[in-house]
Amino acid sequence: MPHDHVVQYVKRTVALLLLVAGCGTPPAGAGKPPPAGPAEPAYTCHEQPIPPDIMSTGRPATQLGPDGRAALKGQEVREVGDLAKWRIVEETGERLAIIKEFDGPQQRWTTSVTHDFLMVERFGPPDADGRPSWHLRSSGGCNLQRDLGDLGVAELTLDPAKPPSGNALHLLVTERACAGGRSANGRIRVVLLEESDRDVRLVIGVARAPGDFHNCKGNPATPYTVELSRPLGDRVPYDTGLHPMREIVKP
Structure with missing residues (x-):
C-alpha cells in the first residue's frame, strides 16, 4: 500500500477510536456551571443588613456567648425579655445585633412595624479591662425593608x-x-x-x-x-x- 494511503488509513482509524471512546471535542458549554439565577433581594432594619430568613435560620438569643450577654448589660440598653423569641443577626467582641418578629404589626407613631431590633456596640473611653464599654447604638421597631440602594423607602x-x-x-x-x-x-x-x-x-x-x-x-x-x-x-x-x-x- 502506498505511504500516503497508509497515513490516511491510520488517521481514519484513530478518529474512529476516539469517537467510540467518547474522546471527541466536547459540546459547547460542556463542563461549565449553570448561569446564576437572580440575586435574592437584600433587606435592612435601622439601615442594618438583615437576612430575610433570619427568623427561621438565625440562632436564638438564648445561645448568646459571653460577649453577647455582656452587651445586653451595657449602658442605656433596655431589658430584653424572652430571649428565645429573638434571633442573633451579629455577635462579635465589638458588636451585638438581635431581632424579634412581633406576633402582629405594631403601630408606632404614624407607621406600622413588624420587628423589634437592638444593636449594642463597644465605643467610648476604655473600661476597666482596657476596652471600650458596651453602649446602645440602635433600638426600636422596624420593618424588613428592601435595600433600594440610592433610593429612599x-x-x-x-x-x-x-x-x-x-x-x-x-x-x-x-x-x-x-x-x-x-x-x-x-x-x-x-x-x-x-x-x-x-x-x-x-x-x-x-x-x-x-x-x-x-x-x-x-x-x-x-x-x-x-x-x-x-x-x-x-x-x-x-x-x-x-x-x-x-x-x-x-x-
Whole structure:
C-alpha cells in the first residue's frame, strides 16, 4: 500500500477510536456551571443588613456567648425579655445585633412595624479591662425593608379620594427619609411592578431630596398613579418592598 494511503488509513482509524471512546471535542458549554439565577433581594432594619430568613435560620438569643450577654448589660440598653423569641443577626467582641418578629404589626407613631431590633456596640473611653464599654447604638421597631440602594423607602397606601379606575392604580406615597416636609412629587420611582391574575406587586422608592441637610418634621403623602396592564379588578395590591410583603390598603 502506498505511504500516503497508509497515513490516511491510520488517521481514519484513530478518529474512529476516539469517537467510540467518547474522546471527541466536547459540546459547547460542556463542563461549565449553570448561569446564576437572580440575586435574592437584600433587606435592612435601622439601615442594618438583615437576612430575610433570619427568623427561621438565625440562632436564638438564648445561645448568646459571653460577649453577647455582656452587651445586653451595657449602658442605656433596655431589658430584653424572652430571649428565645429573638434571633442573633451579629455577635462579635465589638458588636451585638438581635431581632424579634412581633406576633402582629405594631403601630408606632404614624407607621406600622413588624420587628423589634437592638444593636449594642463597644465605643467610648476604655473600661476597666482596657476596652471600650458596651453602649446602645440602635433600638426600636422596624420593618424588613428592601435595600433600594440610592433610593429612599416609602410607605404606600391607596388614595381614598381616587379609587382604581381603568388601568390606573392611585396611591399615596409617604417618604420616610428626612426631606424638610416637602412633597416627593417628581422623585418617586417604580423599582418593580409584577402583575398576575391574583395580585399586583410593587416596589417603590423615592430619590433623595436635593441638598445636604433636611429637617425631619414629617413629610406629606404624595399622590402617585401607577399604570397597570389591565384594570386592578379583584386583584390585591401588595408592597413587596417589605418582608413579608404587605397588602396596600387605605390609610
